[in-house]
Amino acid sequence: MSKTIFLTGSTGFVGKNLISFFNGDYQIISFSRNGDLFINEDIVIHLAGKAHNIKNTSNPEEYYQVNTELTKKVFDAFILSPAKVFITLSSVKAATDEVDGELNEEFIPNPVTHYGKSKLLAEHYILSKEMPAGKRVYILRPCMIHGAGNKGNLNLLFRLVSKGIPWPLGAFDNKRSFCGIDNLLFIIRELIENESITSGIYNVSDDEPISTNELISLIADSNFKKPKIWKISKSWIVFIAKLGDFLKLPLNTERLQKLTESYEVSNSKIKTAIGKPLPRSSKEGLIKTFNSF
Numbered sequence: 465m466s467k468t469i470f471l472t473g474s475t476g477f478v479g480k481n482l483i484s485f486f487n488g489d490y491q492i493i494s495f496s497r498n499g500d501l502f503i504n505e506d507i508v509i510h511l512a513g514k515a516h517n518i519k520n521t522s523n524p525e526e527y528y529q530v531n532t533e534l535t536k537k538v539f540d541a542f543i544l545s546p547a548k549v550f551i552t553l554s555s556v557k558a559a560t561d562e563v564d565g566e567l568n569e570e571f572i573p574n575p576v577t578h579y580g581k582s583k584l585l586a587e588h589y590i591l592s593k594e595m596p597a598g599k600r601v602y603i604l605r606p607c608m609i610h611g612a613g614n615k616g617n618l619n620l621l622f623r624l625v626s627k628g629i630p631w632p633l634g635a636f637d638n639k640r641s642f643c644g645i646d647n648l649l650f651i652i653r654e655l656i657e658n659e660s661i662t663s664g665i666y667n668v669s670d671d672e673p674i675s676t677n678e679l680i681s682l683i684a685d686s687n688f689k690k691p692k693i694w695k696i697s698k699s700w701i702v703f704i705a706k707l708g709d710f711l712k713l714p715l716n717t718e719r720l721q722k723l724t725e726s727y728e729v730s731n732s733k734i735k736t737a738i739g740k741p742l743p744r745s746s747k748e749g750l751i752k753t754f755n756s757f
Contacts, residue, residue, distance in 0.1 A: 466491050470503045470547065472538060473511030477614055478553065478645065482509065485649045501537055503545035507656055510538045510552040514579070524578040531582035536589050543593065549656055550601045552590070556667060556729055558583035558605060568730040569605075569665050587665065595663070602655050604648075606668040607729045610749070611645030612756035618679075622757045625683040625691070631676075633701060634693035636724035639673035644749025647742045654738045661737045669729040670746035676723070682747065686754040 467490055473479040474494035483492055493505055497512070514530040535552060542550045557580040559573045575581050587603050595601060610618050625631070647670055655661055674682075677693055684691035701720065708716035735742070744752070 467507060468493060468505035469507045469509055470495060470505040470545075471509050471511065472534075473513065473553075476511060477611070478609060478648070479511050480613065481611060481645050482511070482649060482652070486653075495538075497534070501541045503541045503547055505545070505547055507549045508538065508542045508545070508547050508551070509652065510535060510550070512538075513553065514582070527578045527582035528585070531579070532585045532589070535586035539590050539593070543596065543599075548599055550590075550599070551652060551655055552586070552603055554583045554587055554603050554605045554665075555580065556605045556607045556669075556727075558587055562725065563727045563729075566728045566730045567667065569667055569733050591665075600655075600659070600661070601663045602661075603665045604651070604668050605665060606643040606648060607641045607727065609643045609645060609648060610753045612753065614645075614753060618750075618753065619757060621679065622683050622754055625680055625689075626687050628689070628692065630692035630694045631680045632694045632696050633720075633724055634677055634680075634695040635698050635701070637675065637677075638724050638726040639675055640727050641669040641673045641729035642746060642750065643669050644744050644746070644753070646744050646749060646752075650743050651734060651738065654740065658738070666734040666737065667729050667731055668734060669731045670744070670749060671731065671742060672746040673726075673728045674746055674750065678747075679750070682750055683754050686751060686757075 469486065469490045469492045471479065471482070471492050472495045474483060474492070486492060490507070495501070495512075512530065512534060514527050539550065539552075556567060557577065558575055559567060559571050559580075561576050561580060573584050575584055590601060590603060608617070610616075648668055651668055680693055681691040704713070705715050705717045705720040707713065708719075
């Protein structure tokens, strides 16, 4: 008889892909927030959460109700259940919103957004509990997750490049880590099936960080087009962004920082724990995502 998974967040992007990925191998029981929180399955995968709203239009309390309090309730139910494995998705934003160098698990968390703080509070709660013998607990901190069916910044960038709109920030050199859905699901399977992997917090990312200019080129290639990257003087771009602060232009200093900042994440800890290479490289995963768009 196949093992069973108690899954929250089954209707989300990761949840839908996880159900497809494990189809036939595990019996999946989806949890509704309005249902009874009773766990009798072998494995708990907690994906439900309030995503980061970059437009800052969300009520801050919603982050704590969902990301913190719901996680507490699911984890408490896990402790009292026969389940042996608990896996939850936190976020690299629980550690920090800005990275100087490469982010690893030794970094002392200092989130500034309600999203990051709510995720960190949930982590602290989980780690504060004494774990019954035989149970394993994994807190995963993925960076930007992407894949077929994903809606977000990559989708917006894809539409802009596909329309032939030039990228005007080519003079800025940055590197960002991404997390392909195939690599994330591969890691989750390994955590379930490899009982020797130690409980704890693990960053999750693809192997190689990618610059925004490389992203633009990959998107153009997927559309069989030549990338249009304008390397306008940085000083001019900064001037326009400062002007945008006063004139309410689409480009302002805050948005410029978000578009050009680096955010590199180390996946060394999880790869060492698994002892296997990830199934897809950064570029392979991104190309698969763009082709799905």
